[in-house]
Amino acid sequence: MTALQALWQRLGPVSTRPARRELLRAALGAGLGMAIVGLLAWADRFAHTGLLFLFAPLGATAVLVFAVPSSPLAQPWNCVVGNTLSALWTLTLLHLAPTMPLPLSAALAVGGAIALMLACRALHPPGGAVALLTVLSAPSLLPLGWLLLVPMAVMTACLVLAGVLFHRATGRAYLHRPAAAPAAVASTSPKGSKLALSQGDLQTLLTRFDQSYNLTPDDLGALLAAAEEEAIQRRFASITCGQVMSSQLLTITAQTSLEAVADLFHSHLIKSLPVVDDKGQLTGRVLRADLFDWLWQGHRDQQQKSLWQRLRKPSSQRSPQAVARDLMREPELCVQESTPVGELLHELASHTVQFIAVQRGPLLVGVITRSDVIRTLLSINS
Template sequence: MFHTQLEWLNTLKPNFKVLPLKDRLLCGLGALLGLAISSLISWYVLGDFNAWYIAPMGASSVLLFAVPASPLAQPWNMVVGNTIAGIIGVTCALFISNQTEAFSIAVALAIFLMMTTDSLHPPSGAVAITAVLGGESVHQLGYHFIFYPVLLNSVLLLVVAIIFNRLLGKQYPQVAQVNTRSKDPTPTQKVTIQPQDIQEVLEHQTQLLDISEYDLQKIILEAQEKANARNVSQYLCQDIMTKDVVSLDEQDDIHKALDKFKKVNLMSLPVINSQHELVGTLALYDVVEWFKRAADPRASWEHLVKQIMNRKVITAQPQQPIQDLVPYFVERSFNYIPVVEQQKLVGIISRADMIAVLQQQLNQSKL
């Protein structure tokens, strides 16, 4: 039960890289320096002014120092987004008497205009709310609120972020091209995935992705280099097998096994024992046959996976060439073949894995 709850909690977590401790400390240090320096300068410039610094800068510091590669953290987004939010917030505060209506409309309009001008910056939503709920000192400023403290805070924090990230060797702001010598695709891109391919895919996305096209290009190029290094004339089973194997335990109840079949939408699953050794395979049709004979008193004792599984299993070794497996997939219509090492299940190779290798080899033969 506890394990199931942990799995459910993991589905709520983002697919986000956890940085090493040193990098996390540097991100925190950057925010500390950025906020302290920009705050002190703002206080020096504005003196005893009550609204010399605004809370949304704390949210901006998260983006500028923790995820400076994000499109939402770029200087255009920071300055233009905060400016738009400030203008909309002040306007709503002046002309809408009900504060709840004022800040709700202000944030909604700010989001629309920021997305229209490609300047979306999440903390700007808080800037719009601050313009409405900031109190008498903010309201007395009127449209001057946009210049100070909003733009003053924004520019100062941005300058510190640029200097700090550059000192750490991070490219901030982001540049638009991977190929620094030319606007053309890199040599690798010319023969694989090109920038216009990425653009066409992104154009069909129905949601905003928090990653720039530039970063996508870099990631794809680095992944292609690793794939090319792995590109050998003869693939072994260990090169293409799936290591995270969905399996059944021989002591599982058959009803529990059926639930897993429903969850993973597969027609057959390998069966292991408590030592993670492969002991059989169970197909969905085996479960169907069990249900058909469930009314037979002679079959009433069958309630565990090990009682109805198939113990004769064709297996492969990690170092075995995948060519050896072709006859099983072609002539005998196997869906997958388990890969075992010292009797332990270490992976599986599916029909889809074999097709992917064939496609890769066909593409290479065309070059």
Template structure:
């Protein structure tokens, strides 16, 4: 039997604590999305009051689109098709069933069944059907136009705004599908998703545990990969960044010409160069891709070939040669000497960065590269007992 304490705990929050910045991101997105849809998209379509056309279920759709954009229930097909089908059913029931209680129950029930058959389950759509069933006067005036505007047009506009907002705030919407290309533009799965499991097997797992409405196959692959990586990190022992980092570093200053930066990359065969100020204050990190990206941008901006743009960028005889601070990255992950290498693994596993600077009170102490990390993991694996 459950104890009273367990029952009380079961009534508490099931979601983990969210960062305030994520709460602000979702709230601002919903506010902007609903404001734009109501003021600039729906209201110009009709001469009726705005309140009639910015319907309440849009608020529930905004929660999904801006707060949990990875959920299958929040994807564009689910949102647009689910809301539109529910609206059509709600209008049809409202026009044919006179009893209010019966038509509300019938509209919601039929909408749920239709959404499941259309593979477009979207919880706010139940409220869309209920709204139509509860509004006989509006439905009598609008008829099936209600399903087009406000429902279909408004939902599609919210989806488009959610896509734009996700990109502007560093999120991805719609979610990435299992077959989508990776960050390098190839068809290989991302490193953390190379599980040996097919999409069909992952989908079967979701169906078996009745989670197909809550998670997609790509999300499950990513979570399994992350769990395996975390489990592997438990075998690294007490190693820290200070144990594996490179200490004798080749560095540049913010004013170092890019021609000299390129020479250092070639001479030392390194893939990253820390940028430091006075007293080894860390300012940023330059990767070789930063040089390529800058040359490409210059080629497009100046309407010239890539080679010519690269030569111009690296030319130290120019009056104002390009300098390190113009291309260095400043927002990448960082570590301190006490950071366990278990925490460094996910930072570099997805391929976003090749190196993580190690700082102490803002001063550069060393850098952990992928080579350092691989060497440390290889050493740990050699120390593990071999199974008999």
């Protein structure tokens, strides 16, 4: 690596290139937002109030609201309160020390605005620009007096409202709620995998690494959960379903009597049985719960019959006629032997999947249960 390449790695772009859709959404949203506040300023000229006007830091606020809406710095409280507090602090400073030299007043305005925003949990980078703008444009802005707070608050609020409506219309989350108490429910990733950290734990991590103003606890939780899921999938990427499956199969056919099915469920701690045809191809499954429901319904029917009905048609005559086809369901999920196990983790994590059938072509050669995956995971970690 040359010295120039090393310098580029240190000083070059850090953020990744955004997707085209996100680029267009940010540009379109910021343009629409600025057009709305621009129309308000234009309309105010005809009203002759002189209160609503465009100011440069609104452009920086638009960048945050429309390009990085998940940032804590871009939330409505930070935008409106941050800009307004910065203007309030600078006005107070200029009224208390009107003859202060420009370099000193600029330094105190920006530094004090940052401290005040931090104290009020309203840090907003354009607030520093509002403070500097007020100092540099004091001759034209000070005649407004305290009314200067009106355009800072109203125009920023209108831009934020435009951001809320735009992000809601385009399906992107913008408003973030404050972090819940430490006892809150653990965060989840978009796919629903639970992360064993509370909102309080996530907030502590953000504070520990000085990232409280870059990410929200929900964002960090989603990132950690996604990373955890990706790590597990990579760990299982080299393991195929054929290596994990249980090849010693207990199968039945569609003509197997329910008496025989009940004996199998009684003899083995299993919740379902695969149904195959005479060629060994999977055609369905029978659940233990369905069999119990069928037996209970038959018992209730017998109890409701009169003595004469029981004598004419004993219940024992019905059992040989009931076969697995009567309770058979469609196959739930089938994969080939070469399928990586990592692709099945989400399905196996749900409690609705009893087993995953593994096939060699059309033939059933094994099944995978949650126990098989746990056993494999323990062998990897040992």
